[in-house]
Amino acid sequence: MPGNPSKFSNSEREARMLEKLAKNESIEIPDDMSDEYYDHLMNLMLQQADSELAGGFGYVPWIMKAPTTEEMLIVSNIVRDEVRHGRAMYRLLEDADFGVDDWVEKMDFGFRIEDDHFLGTQRAAADKRVNIFYYPIDSWADFVMFNFLMDRGAGHQLEDVKVSTYGPWRREIDRIFKEELTHIAHGDYWVKRLALDPSTKNEIQESLERWWPRVMAIFGRPNSRKNLRYRELGLKKRDNHEVRLTFAQEVTEKAEAWGLTMPKWIPEWERIPEDSVIPG
Ligand SMILES: [Fe+2]
Numbered sequence: 486m487p488g489n490p491s492k493f494s495n496s497e498r499e500a501r502m503l504e505k506l507a508k509n510e511s512i513e514i515p516d517d518m519s520d521e522y523y524d525h526l527m528n529l530m531l532q533q534a535d536s537e538l539a540g541g542f543g544y545v546p547w548i549m550k551a552p553t554t555e556e557m558l559i560v561s562n563i564v565r566d567e568v569r570h571g572r573a574m575y576r577l578l579e580d581a582d583f584g585v586d587d588w589v590e591k592m593d594f595g596f597r598i599e600d601d602h603f604l605g606t607q608r609a610a611a612d613k614r615v616n617i618f619y620y621p622i623d624s625w626a627d628f629v630m631f632n633f634l635m636d637r638g639a640g641h642q643l644e645d646v647k648v649s650t651y652g653p654w655r656r657e658i659d660r661i662f663k664e665e666l667t668h669i670a671h672g673d674y675w676v677k678r679l680a681l682d683p684s685t686k687n688e689i690q691e692s693l694e695r696w697w698p699r700v701m702a703i704f705g706r707p708n709s710r711k712n713l714r715y716r717e718l719g720l721k722k723r724d725n726h727e728v729r730l731t732f733a734q735e736v737t738e739k740a741e742a743w744g745l746t747m748p749k750w751i752p753e754w755e756r757i758p759e760d761s762v763i764p765g
Pocket residue numbers: 537566567570661665
């Protein structure tokens with residue numbers, strides 16, 4: 486990834502950045518970012534931009550396969566929202582002199598992995614989308630479960646951007662956030678409806694079981710050093726695990742109220758490798 490394009494030296498930029506952070510002033514331009522801040526910021530914004538675009542592309546088939554004409558329009562609008570979110574993020578990257586066209590040209594945002602393969606934290610391709618966007622959406626139950634879980638999970642993560650030290654991103658996030666709330670409401674409506682109907686309850690329960698470990702993996706490990714550094718620079722507000730627990734509690738309350746059973750979740754970092762020998 487190309488680094489900070491500013492003509493000022495890293496120490497000059499870092500001094501200006503620290504002064505602004507100490508005074509609680511926003512960082513606005515690459516001239517006020519240390520190399521480290523710039524790299525972390527590009528990385529975080531690319532993660533969102535690539536996820537928005539890959540997410541939108543994954544929904545495209547569901548415009549045609551939606552169950553009613555009303556739903557065809559709703560899915561079209563969701564696709565449009567996601568492509569707009571992607572574009573809004575790529576524009577921010579362009580404004581920070583990141584070579585967006587070169588980046589996007591090299592990526593295949595339509596790429597998906599086999600449904601039965603669990604990625605965990607292992608990467609599937611060079612783009613920076615969150616891993617959950619590599620799984621295919623194969624049924625209407627999966628589509629609405631994705632709205633219910635992933636749009637909600639993203640919403641919880643975006644809460645931290647609302648107080649980011651990077652001004653342009655913070656100012657962009659409110660509109661994206663409001664649109665994500667409509668996607669979440671679409672998920673809630675459908676998951677509840679499919680859960681309360683005895684003829685579809687099993688299907689939506691199975692979908693919950695399939696997507697739960699994937700969505701719980703999006704938040705990252707507790708107490709990660711990278712997350713701690715993001716917080717020191719004001720690029721994040723909370724520990725990964727704190728965000729995950731807030732999200733999980735909200736999902737559990739809703740799902741259980743609709744008669745669904747929450748799957749048991751074993752964090753990746755607590756799983757014992759199959760070939761390990763436990764002493765004693
Ligand atoms: Fe979005």
